[in-house]
Amino acid sequence: MQKANIFVLLFTAAAIGLSACGGGDAAPEAAAPAAEEPAAAELSAEAQIGPVTELELGAYDAALAATGEAAFGAKCTACHQLEAKVIGPALGGVLDRRSPVFVMNMILNPTQMLAEHPDAIALLEEYAIPMVPLGVEEAEARAIVEFLRGEG
Numbered sequence: 001m002q003k004a005n006i007f008v009l010l011f012t013a014a015a016i017g018l019s020a021c022g023g024g025d026a027a028p029e030a031a032a033p034a035a036e037e038p039a040a041a042e043l044s045a046e047a048q049i050g051p052v053t054e055l056e057l058g059a060y061d062a063a064l065a066a067t068g069e070a071a072f073g074a075k076c077t078a079c080h081q082l083e084a085k086v087i088g089p090a091l092g093g094v095l096d097r098r099s100p101v102f103v104m105n106m107i108l109n110p111t112q113m114l115a116e117h118p119d120a121i122a123l124l125e126e127y128a129i130p131m132v133p134l135g136v137e138e139a140e141a142r143a144i145v146e147f148l149r150g151e152g
Contacts, residue, residue, distance in 0.1 A: 049116050050105030051138065057100055061146055068140075068147030075134050076144065082151050087129055092151050100145050106131065107141040 072080075082092035094103060098119070106113050106120060110131040113120040124130055136144070 049112050050109030052101050052104040052108065055100045055104060055142075055145075057146075057149065060150060062150075064143050064146040065150045066147075068143035068145065071136070071140050071144050072147050075136060079129075079131070088127055088131060089123065091148055095145070095149050100149075103145050103148065104138075104141050107134075107136050107144060108138060109133075 076091070079087040080089070080091045082090060084090050098106075102117075102119065105117075110120075110133055114124050114130050115121075
């Protein structure tokens with residue numbers, strides 16, 4: 001009897017843990033685009049959707065990267081590792097594949113990016129589980145980008 005209760009408890013905890021990483025529907029529900037906005041198919045890969053439109057990285061900032069490493073460990077590692085695909089893609093060298101603006105907007109605005117950005121849509125099709133908003137502030141997202149920059 002006690003083993004059965006432990007099994008149910010562990011199964012429930014695992015299900016909750018997976019749902020926190022975006023489990024559920026294979027594609028996010030998207031609101032109809034506003035008339036003045038282009039449809040996803042019309043967006044170029046360079047188009048950005050979110051609060052960040054430009055980002056100059058400048059010289060590498062080790063202190064900022066250390067802050068980003070802590071944030072990455074706390075908020076990202078349930079779904080991402082640096083060198084291995086987990087629930088989401090491996091993020092080591094991500095800044096060789098994606099612009100810093102793209103990475104910032106995926107962190108800050110994943111729902112809209114996955115609904116409208118062609119590269120994000122392709123990632124969703126590949127991984128089938130949407131990235132969920134984690135309430136990351138822009139300064140924290142910038143620190144995560146600096147950490148990822150050092151891991152490339």
